[in-house]
Amino acid sequence: QVQLVESGGGLVRPGGSLRLSCAASGFNFRYYGKWYRQAPGKDRELVARINGYGDKIEYADSVKGRFTISRDNGKMTLYLQMDSLKFEDTAVYYCNTGERGREFWGQGTQVTVSS
Secondary structure: OOEEEEEOOEEEOOOOOEEEEEEEEOOOOOOOEEEEEEOOOOOOEEEEEEOOOOOOEEEOOOOOOOEEEEEEOOOOEEEEEEOOOOHHHOEEEEEEEEEOOEEEEOOOEEEEEOO
């Protein structure tokens, strides 16, 4: 059974922090990991990506310096540490990964930044 289960979202005040987790099971967790987000009325945005070994990482300009993507392959978990959160970070966040020829998505977790 293939699963990507997200957790860690919630309501946070501007300047606060959250850590999102994406726990994988049922497939080979050795390949790319990505975090996307989508806010109402906006296109889906790729926030960050990391390769299977964790030695190649990229961030969207909008989150660079504030967010950190990481992974623990032993725990089969992808993380997104979000610091210095802003109103515009409010969105549903989705993790994404895959094997050869297959792509998997988390269920999404809501992050709301509000005073």
